[in-house]
Amino acid sequence: MSLLCLAxxxxxxxxxxxxxxxxxxxxxxxxxTEMVTDNLQLDDAxxxxxxxxxxxxxxxxxxxxxxxxxxLDYSLSGLAYSKxxxxxxxxxxxxxxxxxxxxxxxxxxxxxxxxGQQALSAFGAVGGNNSLVNQNQAxxxxxxLTPIMKGQLFGLVRYDLRSSLTETRTKNSASGxxxxxxxxxxxxxxxxxxxxxxxxxxSQVQAxxxxxxxxxxxxxxxxxxxxRPDVDWTAGALAGAERSDLGSITQTTGxxxxxxxxxxxxxxxxxxxxxxxxxxGNSHSLRFEHRMARSAWRLSDxxxxxxxxxxxxGGQLTSYELLFQQFASIQPDPVKRDELVKAYLQANxxxxxxxxxxxxxxxxxxxxxxxxxxxxxxxxxxxxxxxINQSRSVRLGPQPGRADDLATSGFVRQQGVALSLxxxxxxxSSLSLTTNYLRTRGDLASQSTHLKAIAANxxxxxxxxxxxxxxxxxxxxxxxxxxxxxxxxxxxxxxxF
Numbered sequence: 001m002s003l004l005c006l007a008x009x010x011x012x013x014x015x016x017x018x019x020x021x022x023x024x025x026x027x028x029x030x031x032x033t034e035m036v037t038d039n040l041q042l043d044d045a046x047x048x049x050x051x052x053x054x055x056x057x058x059x060x061x062x063x064x065x066x067x068x069x070x071x072l073d074y075s076l077s078g079l080a081y082s083k084x085x086x087x088x089x090x091x092x093x094x095x096x097x098x099x100x101x102x103x104x105x106x107x108x109x110x111x112x113x114x115x116g117q118q119a120l121s122a123f124g125a126v127g128g129n130n131s132l133v134n135q136n137q138a139x140x141x142x143x144x145l146t147p148i149m150k151g152q153l154f155g156l157v158r159y160d161l162r163s164s165l166t167e168t169r170t171k172n173s174a175s176g177x178x179x180x181x182x183x184x185x186x187x188x189x190x191x192x193x194x195x196x197x198x199x200x201x202x203s204q205v206q207a208x209x210x211x212x213x214x215x216x217x218x219x220x221x222x223x224x225x226x227x228r229p230d231v232d233w234t235a236g237a238l239a240g241a242e243r244s245d246l247g248s249i250t251q252t253t254g255x256x257x258x259x260x261x262x263x264x265x266x267x268x269x270x271x272x273x274x275x276x277x278x279x280x281g282n283s284h285s286l287r288f289e290h291r292m293a294r295s296a297w298r299l300s301d302x303x304x305x306x307x308x309x310x311x312x313x314g315g316q317l318t319s320y321e322l323l324f325q326q327f328a329s330i331q332p333d334p335v336k337r338d339e340l341v342k343a344y345l346q347a348n349x350x351x352x353x354x355x356x357x358x359x360x361x362x363x364x365x366x367x368x369x370x371x372x373x374x375x376x377x378x379x380x381x382x383x384x385x386x387x388i389n390q391s392r393s394v395r396l397g398p399q400p401g402r403a404d405d406l407a408t409s410g411f412v413r414q415q416g417v418a419l420s421l422x423x424x425x426x427x428x429s430s431l432s433l434t435t436n437y438l439r440t441r442g443d444l445a446s447q448s449t450h451l452k453a454i455a456a457n458x459x460x461x462x463x464x465x466x467x468x469x470x471x472x473x474x475x476x477x478x479x480x481x482x483x484x485x486x487x488x489x490x491x492x493x494x495x496x497f
Contacts, residue, residue: 024063025339028497031056031075033131039486040084041133042125042477050084052131058093060342064335071338072096079131086133091117094141110146115139118310120175122360122405122412122440125482127451127475132486139171140310152190160186168309175404176361177211178309198226202238208307213363214398216307218244220256234262238276246305246365247280248397254279268292280305280396281367291328295377303369305396308362320345323376323385344378346467360412363404365396381424390415409442429460449479465496 033054040050058075077091094115101108117130117137124136146164153159166180188200205219222240229235242256258276268291275284288299323341331337374387392413395406405412415438422432434457439450453475462468469492477484 023065025061027060029058029060029075029494030497031058031492031494033490033492035129035131035488035490037129037132037486037488039132039484040081040086042484042486043482044484045482048084048086048133050086051082053080053082054078054131055080062335062339064333068098068100069335070096070098070100071335072098073342077131091130091139092141106149106151108148108150110144110148112144113142115141118170118176118361119359120170120173120361122414123409123442123447123449123479125477125479125484126438126449127436127453127477129473129488138173138175140168140176141171142166142168142310155190157187157189159188160184170310170361174211175363176310178307179209180207180307180309182206196228200224200226202240208309210308210363213308213404214249214365216244216246216365217251218242218246222256232263232265234260236260242279244278244280246307246396252279278305280365294379295375296323298372298374300372301370303367305365305367308364308366311359311362311366311368311393323378360405362393362406364398364406366393366406367396368393383420383422385418385420387418388416405442405447409444409447411442413441415439429458432457432459446480449477451478452476462493467494468492469494 031054033052033056035052035054036050037052038047038049040048040052054077056075056077058073061070061072063070072094073096074092074094077093078088079091080088092115094113096111096113098111099108116139118140119126120136120138125134126136130137144164144166146162148160148162150158150160162184164180164182166178166182168176168178168180170176182204183206184202184204186200186202189198191198201221201223203219203221205217207215207217209215220240220242222238224236224238226234226236237257237259239255239257241253243251243253245251256276256278258274260272260274262273263271270287270289272285272287276282283302283304285302285304286300287302288297290297320341323344324337327337327340327344331340368391370389370391372387372389375385377384390413392411393406394411417437418435420432420434422430424430434455436451436453441448453473455471455473457469457471459469460467469490471488471490471492473486473488473490475484475486
């Protein structure tokens with residue numbers, strides 16, 4: 001059976017017969033989970049055995065039309081705890097993106113929103129499950145809106161004007177509360193098919209306001225050249241002026257310059273290399289991507305500086321993103337591909353956001369170097385998704401305000417490995433195994449931690465729209481301050497409507 005047949009079967013299972021391929025699609029669902037854990041609060045010194053009951057209504061929505069595209073997945077989890085004094089609580093999970101043409105060939109709008117659980121400190125407890133009680137974890141929401149105006153002037157140049165607004169908020173804590181604004185204007189010449197050389201002018205202003213930390217302002221004006229000597233190759237160079245306070249309390253003015261090279265020998269292979277000098281430190285990015293009918297590869301190495309706020313998992317691809325890249329050869333339309341990937345993950349019992357890399361919250365600008373390698377392979381009955389990553393973050397300039405990880409340590413280094421293996425027993429059932437490893441280090445011995453976790457699940461389709469999962473999990477977290485071991489058994493039923 002080919003990958004196309006497997007993916008098509010998974011898609012049919014996920015959406016049901018007769019679902020429209022375009023237009024608005026809404027799939028409500030209800031998830032019920034019963035979990036027994038021997039360490040609810042992730043503390044070996046005070047183990048708290050408990051039963052966790054989770055009721056999670058949710059909905060997946062998608063729309064694909066000539067003027068708009070929209071994808072949303074949301075769930076609200078109500079958590080009730082038995083055999084313990086822990087109070088009932090709720091959690092939100094959201095992943096949404098949308099784009100719309102407001103005025104044909106001139107004005108459009110892009111929007112993104114996400115809500116999930118975020119580690120407050122890289123050195124605190126991580127792992128386990130979101131339904132456990134972890135004082136180092138908080139619900140974080142982020143919304144981004146970007147209006148875009150594109151057009152031509154006098155038939156001579158093309159312009160791109162956009163202004164992006166980003167708001168990040170952390171529940172029950174001001175840590176990580178950040179407001180960001182980015183405005184840019186790009187003007188470039190109109191080039192024909194026979195013109196390999198082009199030029200552009202770019203102006204950009206960025207402001208980041210951190211509620212409990214150091215805010216920053218950066219602006220730049222650059223001019224660049226693009227050269228396409230061959231259909232497979234592109235090259236570019238830029239130079240200009242820059243002003244920023246990322247590396248210091250006061251604004252620093254200087255020159256910026258850089259170059260980039262791109263190679264695309266086939267539609268399935270892409271290599272990109274770029275480097276740029278900044279007044280606050282050089283940046284670079286190296287990325288290699290290749291996909292085949294049954295597999296996808298991605299390697300990356302990057303270094304960049306950023307303002308304070310939530311620092312994520314270092315650019316690592318999730319299981320969803322790897323398969324989204326791989327399934328491009330099956331389904332080029334991004335909205336239809338989103339449905340295809342989600343259905344395939346559900347049918348094989350794989351978590352869409354299975355990554356290692358907890359990240360942390362910084363109250364001031366920082367510089368991060370990242371290396372990532374990700375791989376996915378889908379066979380007739382077996383699927384494998386693997387990734388390895390490491391990141392090293394250091395503080396930029398002084399750090400007034402809230403004391404965070406980079407105020408108590410000169411660096412934060414994280415190394416992670418994730419492996420997800422799934423095997424289909426029948427068309428209706430599968431077994432999956434997921435292992436995670438995460439190591440975090442700082443200056444002090446107390447800031448050295450590592451997590452080892454393994455989970456095994458049996459997944460089955462119990463009805464036309466009903467699926468079930470039986471899972472076992474074991475996690476070990478090593479730390480001088482608060483180590484823990486946790487074991488859990490869970491049963492989950494998911495009914496789609």
